Amino acid sequence: DVKVTQSSRYLVKRTGEKVFLECVQDMDHENMFWYRQDPGLGLRLIYFSYDVKMKEKGDIPEGYSVSREKKERFSLILESASTNQTSMYLCASSTTRTNEKLFFGSGTQLSVL
Amino acid sequence: AQSVTQPDIHITVSEGASLELRCNYSYGATPYLFWYVQSPGQGLQLLLKYFSGDTLVQGIKGFEAEFKRSQSSFNLRKPSVHWSDAAEYFCAVGLRGSQGNLIFGKGTKLSVKP
Numbered sequence: 001d002v003k004v005t006q007s008s009r010y011l012v013k014r015t016g017e018k019v020f021l022e023c024v025q026d027m028d029h030e031n032m033f034w035y036r037q038d039p040g041l042g043l044r045l046i047y048f049s050y051d052v053k054m055k056e057k058g059d060i061p062e063g064y065s066v067s068r069e070k071k072e073r074f075s076l077i078l079e080s081a082s083t084n085q086t087s088m089y090l091c092a093s094s095t096t097r098t099n100e101k102l103f104f105g106s107g108t109q110l111s112v113l
Numbered sequence: 114a115q116s117v118t119q120p121d122i123h124i125t126v127s128e129g130a131s132l133e134l135r136c137n138y139s140y141g142a143t144p145y146l147f148w149y150v151q152s153p154g155q156g157l158q159l160l161l162k163y164f165s166g167d168t169l170v171q172g173i174k175g176f177e178a179e180f181k182r183s184q185s186s187f188n189l190r191k192p193s194v195h196w197s198d199a200a201e202y203f204c205a206v207g208l209r210g211s212q213g214n215l216i217f218g219k220g221t222k223l224s225v226k227p
Contacts (some may be wrong), residue, residue, distance in 0.1 A: 004156070031213045040122070042203065042219035043157075050212060061139055093212030101147075102155035102205075102213050 001034065003027070004105040006091050021108050030095055032074035033102070034058075036086040036096030049074055071092045081112045088100040115140050117206050119218035126194050127226045134189040134221050136204030144206040146187040148178055148213065151201045160202075163187065174198070199225045 007022040025032065031050050033057075035043040045058030047066040055066050064087060067075045074093075078085055088109050092102040117136045127131055136142065149157040162170025168180040171214050177188045187204060201222045207215040 009148060025210060035217075040219060043217040045214070067152065091214070092157075096212055101159055101162060102149075102157070104149075104158070106154075106156045 004091055004093055006102050006105040006108050008108050009106065011108060013081050013110065013112050015082060015112060017081050017109065021076040021089055021110070022073050023074045023105055025093040025103070026072065027093070028095035031093060032068065033092040034074065034076045034088045035092065036060070037057065037090055043090065046076065049075045083112050086110060086112045115216055116210070117204055117216050117218040119204055119221050121221045123169045123222045123224065125224040125226060128196050129193050131224060132191045132223070133196045134202050136218060138185050138187065138206045140206060142208065143182065144208055146180060147205040148172065148176070148189045149159065149203045149205060151203065162191070194225055196225045196227065199223055
């Protein structure tokens with residue numbers, strides 16, 4: 001089975017800190033995604049990547065950046081964390097071999113104080 | 114603009130009762146359609162998907178969904194709900210060739226009464 005692993009289940013950071021959220025998938029998927037999930041707003045796409053060193057902005061990229069140096073790893077970076085970035089962050093991966101099916105990690109609940 | 118609407122924010126059903134969760138979409142072409150489930154504190158798990166062919170699709174855990182092109186709907190159903198079905202359910206759509214770049218509805222939280 002595909003496994004998408006997010007390095008931290010819970011994180012607490014202070015305003016202004018630089019925050020790294022890591023995601024690793026083990027099935028050689030080309031595509032990787034970062035979503036944030038907030039109550040009543042569903043999932044909103046932050047960034048995605050279709051290949052190594054490639055990135056595309058999603059619907060809400062402001063305040064975030066990403067890095068994909070290796071195929072299996074997709075990092076989300078909060079350059080200067082703010083309280084409105086307190087949220088659940090979900091990483092997902094996919095491949096065209098499985099017709100757009102997304103495989104999700106368990107999520108990282110980030111609190112910015 | 115493309116969108117997915119789940120009209121019900123929260124639904125409560127009794128254990129053993131039937132369930133229908135609604136999903137409507139607005140898309141320029143016939144999209145791929147998905148239902149995902151999220152148990153508390155977990156990531157999302159795929160329940161079922163529609164790509165083409167038979168408009169009634171079967172999924173895991175006894176769920177099914179029917180694609181109705183004329184109504185732009187993809188409603189999720191289960192004939193008899195179990196307490197373990199309590200979770201949040203998300204409908205999602207994607208264009209063919211979008212490689213997993215999906216648009217999600219805002220979710221419907223399901224509570225199950227004993």
